[in-house]
Amino acid sequence: DIVMTQSPLSLPVTPGEPASISCRSSQSLLHSKGYNSLDWYLQKPGQSPQLLIYLGSNRASGVPDRFSGSGSGSDFTLKITRVEAEDVGVYYCMQSLRAPITFGQGTRLEIK
């Protein structure tokens, strides 16, 4: 199974400051067709997960441009340029290259 490791697991951030979450996979997530099978999801308190970033670096529809995804192979990063209060929740990376699909442990972002 592909193991997904996120860091940090807890991320206190002052509003207006940047934030960064790392996600590393135990195997390369680079598909033979040239894209990375890595998505980022945010689960806000009391809500279902929502898609933020797909294929490593593509923002999902309606996601603010302060969110960006980067990386390739087995090393990925989610960045928020200026954190807002509505960004609180748990962020998950997920690989879909091969079954079983696996998620990272989650990173809890909180406002200082």
Add this chain to the structure above:
Amino acid sequence: EVQLVESGGGLVQPGGSLRLSCAASGFTFSSYWMRWVRQAPGKGLEWVASIKQDGGEKYYVDSVKGRFTVSRDNAENSLYLQMNSLRAEDTAVYYCARVTQGGSDIWGQGTMVTVS
């Protein structure tokens, strides 16, 4: 409106069975892979199962193989998860989600399954 609505959760004794449903609307259900993802209380997300558009391919996490069965009825725009031989560790909120090459872009609100 594009949406997924789960139902069928509840309290069941260990060894019992439950069938979850996921009703899709607002999109062409038969064109998409679908998946079930669960979340135990206070824990992270865990993929459970996926099913191809025509139901011809199905995949499961090892912990549910032989006990859970994913299926779909494209005529009814519905996804199902038949859960047998339930265990305490299956207690979780179960989400259905639409699958695209661009990630799981639509999620239901979830349905709670408690095995106790």
